[in-house]
Amino acid sequence: MATPEFIKSLREKIGTDLLQVPTATVLAYDDQGRLLLVKNIASGLWGPPSGIVDPNELPSDAAVREAWEEAGVFVELTHILGVFAGMHFSGVYPNGDQLSVVATVFAGKLISGMPRADHEETSDARFFYTSEIENLSCYPHFHAIRQASSQSQPYFKPATWRPHGL
Numbered sequence: 001m002a003t004p005e006f007i008k009s010l011r012e013k014i015g016t017d018l019l020q021v022p023t024a025t026v027l028a029y030d031d032q033g034r035l036l037l038v039k040n041i042a043s044g045l046w047g048p049p050s051g052i053v054d055p056n057e058l059p060s061d062a063a064v065r066e067a068w069e070e071a072g073v074f075v076e077l078t079h080i081l082g083v084f085a086g087m088h089f090s091g092v093y094p095n096g097d098q099l100s101v102v103a104t105v106f107a108g109k110l111i112s113g114m115p116r117a118d119h120e121e122t123s124d125a126r127f128f129y130t131s132e133i134e135n136l137s138c139y140p141h142f143h144a145i146r147q148a149s150s151q152s153q154p155y156f157k158p159a160t161w162r163p164h165g166l
Helices: 005-014 059-071 140-149
Strands: 019-029 035-040 050-052 074-084 090-092 098-112 122-128
Touching: 005 019, 019 059, 019 074, 019 140, 035 059, 050 059, 059 074, 059 098, 059 122, 074 140, 098 140
Parallel strands: 019 098
Antiparallel strands: 019 035, 019 050, 035 122, 074 098, 090 098
Protein backbone atom coordinates (compact mmCIF):
# COMPACT_ATOMS: atom_id res chain seq x y z
CA MET A 1 0.00 0.00 0.00
CA ALA A 2 1.20 3.50 -0.77
CA THR A 3 2.02 5.52 2.31
CA PRO A 4 -0.65 8.17 3.00
CA GLU A 5 0.52 11.70 3.77
CA PHE A 6 -0.75 11.58 7.36
CA ILE A 7 1.39 8.48 7.99
CA LYS A 8 4.44 10.20 6.48
CA SER A 9 3.82 13.13 8.82
CA LEU A 10 3.61 10.80 11.82
CA ARG A 11 6.78 9.01 10.73
CA GLU A 12 8.63 12.36 10.73
CA LYS A 13 7.76 12.61 14.43
CA ILE A 14 8.13 9.01 15.62
CA GLY A 15 10.66 7.60 13.17
CA THR A 16 10.41 3.83 12.76
CA ASP A 17 8.67 3.22 16.13
CA LEU A 18 5.65 0.96 16.18
CA LEU A 19 2.56 2.54 14.67
CA GLN A 20 -0.87 0.90 14.84
CA VAL A 21 -3.23 1.74 11.99
CA PRO A 22 -6.74 0.76 10.93
CA THR A 23 -7.04 -0.89 7.53
CA ALA A 24 -9.90 -2.10 5.36
CA THR A 25 -9.89 -5.15 3.09
CA VAL A 26 -12.47 -6.51 0.67
CA LEU A 27 -12.87 -10.09 -0.47
CA ALA A 28 -14.78 -9.33 -3.66
CA TYR A 29 -16.28 -12.02 -5.87
CA ASP A 30 -17.50 -11.97 -9.44
CA ASP A 31 -20.65 -13.70 -10.69
CA GLN A 32 -18.63 -16.89 -11.32
CA GLY A 33 -17.59 -17.11 -7.67
CA ARG A 34 -14.00 -16.10 -8.31
CA LEU A 35 -12.12 -13.95 -5.78
CA LEU A 36 -10.40 -10.68 -6.74
CA LEU A 37 -6.72 -10.56 -5.84
CA VAL A 38 -3.97 -8.06 -6.55
CA LYS A 39 -0.23 -8.66 -6.75
CA ASN A 40 1.85 -6.18 -4.76
CA ILE A 41 4.75 -4.69 -6.71
CA ALA A 42 7.13 -4.40 -3.75
CA SER A 43 6.65 -7.88 -2.27
CA GLY A 44 5.46 -9.88 -5.27
CA LEU A 45 2.75 -11.38 -3.05
CA TRP A 46 -0.95 -11.76 -3.80
CA GLY A 47 -3.78 -10.61 -1.57
CA PRO A 48 -7.15 -8.90 -1.65
CA PRO A 49 -7.40 -5.14 -2.19
CA SER A 50 -6.71 -3.39 1.09
CA GLY A 51 -5.23 -0.28 2.60
CA ILE A 52 -5.04 2.19 5.43
CA VAL A 53 -8.25 3.94 6.44
CA ASP A 54 -7.73 7.68 6.05
CA PRO A 55 -8.62 10.04 8.93
CA ASN A 56 -12.42 10.45 9.22
CA GLU A 57 -13.01 7.83 6.49
CA LEU A 58 -15.39 4.94 7.07
CA PRO A 59 -13.72 1.51 6.80
CA SER A 60 -16.42 0.55 4.28
CA ASP A 61 -15.53 3.52 2.07
CA ALA A 62 -11.83 2.65 2.36
CA ALA A 63 -12.51 -0.94 1.24
CA VAL A 64 -14.47 0.19 -1.84
CA ARG A 65 -11.86 2.87 -2.62
CA GLU A 66 -8.97 0.39 -2.38
CA ALA A 67 -10.66 -2.03 -4.81
CA TRP A 68 -11.02 0.86 -7.25
CA GLU A 69 -7.50 2.22 -6.79
CA GLU A 70 -5.63 -1.10 -6.74
CA ALA A 71 -7.69 -3.15 -9.20
CA GLY A 72 -9.88 -0.75 -11.20
CA VAL A 73 -13.14 -2.36 -10.16
CA PHE A 74 -16.16 -0.96 -8.36
CA VAL A 75 -17.51 -3.30 -5.69
CA GLU A 76 -20.53 -3.38 -3.42
CA LEU A 77 -19.93 -4.55 0.12
CA THR A 78 -22.35 -7.22 1.29
CA HIS A 79 -21.34 -7.89 4.89
CA ILE A 80 -18.51 -7.79 7.40
CA LEU A 81 -16.36 -10.91 7.53
CA GLY A 82 -14.43 -9.95 10.64
CA VAL A 83 -11.96 -7.80 12.48
CA PHE A 84 -8.37 -9.04 12.54
CA ALA A 85 -5.17 -8.12 14.38
CA GLY A 86 -2.22 -9.87 15.96
CA MET A 87 1.07 -11.31 14.80
CA HIS A 88 -0.05 -12.04 11.21
CA PHE A 89 -1.07 -8.39 10.92
CA SER A 90 2.14 -6.70 12.03
CA GLY A 91 5.65 -6.45 10.76
CA VAL A 92 8.70 -4.40 9.93
CA TYR A 93 9.24 -2.86 6.51
CA PRO A 94 12.68 -2.98 4.84
CA ASN A 95 13.23 0.67 5.88
CA GLY A 96 12.70 -0.30 9.55
CA ASP A 97 9.17 1.10 9.94
CA GLN A 98 7.20 -1.01 12.43
CA LEU A 99 3.49 -1.38 11.74
CA SER A 100 0.65 -3.14 13.49
CA VAL A 101 -2.70 -3.36 11.72
CA VAL A 102 -6.29 -3.71 12.89
CA ALA A 103 -8.07 -4.88 9.73
CA THR A 104 -11.79 -4.68 9.08
CA VAL A 105 -12.53 -7.25 6.39
CA PHE A 106 -15.64 -7.09 4.20
CA ALA A 107 -17.21 -9.43 1.67
CA GLY A 108 -18.22 -7.83 -1.58
CA LYS A 109 -19.37 -8.39 -5.12
CA LEU A 110 -18.27 -6.92 -8.42
CA ILE A 111 -20.51 -4.14 -9.74
CA SER A 112 -18.44 -2.92 -12.69
CA GLY A 113 -14.98 -2.84 -14.22
CA MET A 114 -12.39 -5.31 -15.38
CA PRO A 115 -9.47 -6.01 -13.04
CA ARG A 116 -6.30 -4.17 -13.97
CA ALA A 117 -3.12 -3.33 -12.10
CA ASP A 118 -2.49 0.29 -11.13
CA HIS A 119 1.29 -0.14 -11.67
CA GLU A 120 1.95 1.99 -8.58
CA GLU A 121 1.11 -0.52 -5.87
CA THR A 122 -0.06 -3.49 -7.93
CA SER A 123 1.55 -5.31 -10.85
CA ASP A 124 -1.44 -7.57 -11.56
CA ALA A 125 -5.12 -7.81 -10.66
CA ARG A 126 -7.50 -10.64 -11.52
CA PHE A 127 -10.14 -13.02 -10.33
CA PHE A 128 -9.20 -16.52 -9.18
CA TYR A 129 -11.11 -19.71 -8.46
CA THR A 130 -10.46 -21.08 -4.97
CA SER A 131 -8.45 -23.99 -6.40
CA GLU A 132 -6.11 -21.54 -8.18
CA ILE A 133 -5.33 -19.55 -5.03
CA GLU A 134 -3.53 -22.48 -3.41
CA ASN A 135 -0.75 -22.19 -6.04
CA LEU A 136 -0.13 -18.45 -5.51
CA SER A 137 2.43 -16.79 -3.26
CA CYS A 138 0.13 -14.93 -0.88
CA TYR A 139 0.49 -12.77 2.20
CA PRO A 140 0.37 -14.87 5.41
CA HIS A 141 -2.41 -12.67 6.80
CA PHE A 142 -4.54 -13.47 3.74
CA HIS A 143 -4.49 -17.16 4.66
CA ALA A 144 -5.62 -16.28 8.19
CA ILE A 145 -8.47 -14.18 6.79
CA ARG A 146 -9.56 -16.89 4.33
CA GLN A 147 -9.60 -19.55 7.02
CA ALA A 148 -11.52 -17.43 9.53
CA SER A 149 -13.98 -16.02 6.99
CA SER A 150 -15.17 -19.49 6.03
CA GLN A 151 -17.23 -19.47 9.25
CA SER A 152 -20.88 -18.50 9.09
CA GLN A 153 -20.47 -15.74 11.70
CA PRO A 154 -18.28 -12.62 11.50
CA TYR A 155 -14.84 -13.43 12.88
CA PHE A 156 -13.16 -11.87 15.86
CA LYS A 157 -10.59 -13.37 18.18
CA PRO A 158 -12.23 -13.92 21.56
CA ALA A 159 -11.03 -11.64 24.32
CA THR A 160 -8.34 -12.97 26.64
CA TRP A 161 -8.05 -9.90 28.88
CA ARG A 162 -9.48 -10.17 32.38
CA PRO A 163 -9.41 -7.78 35.34
CA HIS A 164 -6.65 -8.54 37.80
CA GLY A 165 -7.83 -11.02 40.42
CA LEU A 166 -10.66 -12.60 38.43
